[in-house]
Amino acid sequence: MKTKSLINTIYVAAAALLFLGSCEKESGDLRNYATEKIDANFQKYDSLLTSSKAGWKFLAYPNIAEFPSNKGGFSFMMKFAEKDQRVTMVSDFDSEMGGKVSESKYTIKFTSLSTLSFSTYSYIHHIADPNSMVNGGEKLGWGNRLDFEYSILKTSANQDTIYLKGNLQATDAIMIRASEQESNALLNQFQYEDIKAKFAKAVDGKVGLHVKTGNNLSVMTLSLDQRQIVFAKDVSEDSVYIHRTGIAYNGTNSILLNKPFNSDGIMVSEIFLENGKLVAKDTKGTIVPVEEREFPIIPAFKMYRTGAYSTIRIPYDNTRWITGYKAETLDWPHRTQVQYFLGETAGADLGIILGVISAQIRFYDVTVQFKAAQRRFLLNINFGFYDPDRPNAPGASYRTSDDFYDRFTFPYQYRYTYNQDEVFTMYYEGPQFVYAAQLPNLKNAFKNSLIDGQYSLKYTKTNKELLIAFYDKRTGNVLFEGQPY
Structure with missing residues (x-):
């Protein structure tokens, strides 16, 4: 019996050794397969990136569907080295990034999808x-909502286009193989600022732009500063x-939309220049x-009521004789009313007045941000406090750079109703930021201005830009006007 038991033990041990050996072999095979797949994906995409001798145009689009006040797109010209x-890259973000080449490292990683990371x-x-x-981003803590790590979703059949998605902020991105002419213009001649100036000139003064699809006109609002385009039909x-x-x-001559505009079966996807004029x-x-008209064919009130426009921006020119800024509203048709309206905040409190005069405080602008679905709007006062603790702070004066000012926004919320005559009725709800409640005179200056009147919206304009006037329908008096987007 002992002999039989010993034999059984030997059989069991041998089977276990065979099983463990098989597992080790399978585990090794799996490791080898995974390594080979990672290596293959790295070689595939690294070879693709370096195959374009002229480089790639990298167009990145933050998620403005969820965050409409964010800037809508950023352009880069990139060239990937064959080793190391x-x-x-250069970028259209500002003149510094468009005029100086930056070098950094990138990596390609593989998880469920291959990932391009600017490391x-x-x-x-x-x-x-x-x-x-x-960087002047839309919100403290989120910046411009741009990713620096992207999953590679797919490539075009001819390998000239790569489609990507940001891993954290869900930024849409597309890489397009560049021509030698584009590469030279952007990476060597640094023409991003020239390109932006050409489009700005083409838009300048065109306050009633529309695209024609079939027999229908749709309002087209091209906001180059906000890097967005809005179509309203x-x-x-x-x-x-x-x-x-x-x-x-x-x-060098094209603006590409992140999502095409679909109207009458036509998918508008690009705006370009032809003899200095906009063409789609x-x-x-x-x-x-x-096509251009005097004003958009859809009334201003309806554009805001339905969310086609979401914001009116009103610059603080009435404090710029102190702060040294160039005035923006000199040619506005209702400049006096605008600056009087804003002056109620700049002069609402003795402390604020002294802060502006001593350059401790800078007012930048007010934005009226409509939330059409909630029938509310936020009146945001955007300003800066001088920060003496920043490195190399030179002291507060109108010559001091904005880099030494901490920016803040004080938001005050209103609820509104409207009737068939397109008249708003306002109800003040209060400050939406705890510190905003600490300046009651600032709060009351706006509260008292807005809740007493039968207000509506209408188009006005300068020789260069479209404006929206917030006016009293009973008297025709304009309370303020500003830039729509």
Whole structure:
């Protein structure tokens, strides 16, 4: 019996050794397979990136569907080195980034999807910095909502286009193989600022732009500063179809939309310049006419009521003789009323007056941000406090750079109703930020201005830009006007 037991033990041990050996072999095979797959993906995409000798146009579009006040798109010209995984780039973000080449490292990683990561500090990281005081981002803690790590979703059949998605902020991105002419213009001749100036000149003074699809006109609002385009198509008495999407410069003569505008079966996807004038194209490359009228064909009140426009920006020119800024409203038709309205805040409190005179406080602008679905709007006062603790702070004066001011927004919320005569009735709800409640005179200056009147909206304009006037329908008096977007 002992002998039989011993034999059984030997059989069991042998089987266990065979099983463990098999597991080790399978585990090794799996490790080898995973390593080979990672290596293959790295080689595939690294070879693709470095295969374009002229480089790639990298167009990134933050998620403005969820965050409409964010800037809508940023452009980069990139060239990937064949060794050392280094990338050089310029960007349209500002004149400094467009006029100086930055070099950093990139990596390609593989999880469920291959990922392109800009792994050392670059222009992308600066724009993405969550500290909005660094880059003028939409919200402190989120910056410009731009990613610096992207999953590669797919490539075009001819390998000339790569589609990507940001891993944290869900930024849409597209990489397009650049031509030698585009690469030379952007990476060597630093023409981003020239390109922006050409489009700005083409838009300048065009306050009633529309695209024509079939027999229908849709309002087209091209906001180059906000890097967005909004199309509005009148559908019915109570409905406007709105398409808001980000834009980014595509090479030297084109602006590419993140999401095409679909109207009458035509997908408008691109705006370009032809002899200095704006022209549109659809996804098939067919020309879509752009027409100009005196004003948009959809009334201003309806544009805000339905969310086609969301914001009115009013610059603080009445404090700029102190702060040294160039005035923006000199040619506005209701400049006196605008600056009187804003003067009620700049002069609402003795402490504020002294702060402005001593350059400890700077007022920048007021934005009236409509929330159409909630029938509310926020009146945001945007200003800065001088920060003497910043490195190399020179002291507060009108000559002091904005870099030494901490920016703040004090939001005050209103609820509104409206009637068939397009008249708002306002109800003040209070400050939406704890510190905003600490300046009661500032709060009351706006509260008292807005709740007493039968207000509506209408278009006004200068020789250069479209404006929206907030006016009293009983008297025709304008309370303020500002830039719509």
